Amino acid sequence: MKRDTLHNYLRLKAENKVKRLKGFYFHLLLYLMVNLVWFCVLLFSNHLSTYYEYGFWGMGYGHVSTAVIWGAILVVHYLLISGINLSFSKKWEERKIQEFLEEEKQYWE
Secondary structure, three states, X not given: OHHHHHHHHHHHHHHHHHHHHHHHHHHHHHHHHHHHHHHHHHHXXXXXXXXXXXXXXXXXXXXXXXXXXXXXXXXXXXHHHOOOOOOOOHHHHHHHHHHHHHHHHHHHO
């Protein structure tokens, strides 16, 4: 009975992770498609030359800024689903203290 409960819990956890990963892949695909289409529109409508006239950011329409900001949001999305713990909790502090103590212990032995 206990084993089945653990198996179900692990399965639900894995399914949740797959859903989050699928959402990230969809977000990445959408980002690539929109920016590719946007680049092609600029290229074929000859608006790409405005980057030479008005600088990297274009004529204030934010062609590049949209891609850069959306790209940063995409990176944050990846960090959130990958399970990277960005918080500095007490548990993290204790783990780091133990690591440093182990390094010092090896140094003095």
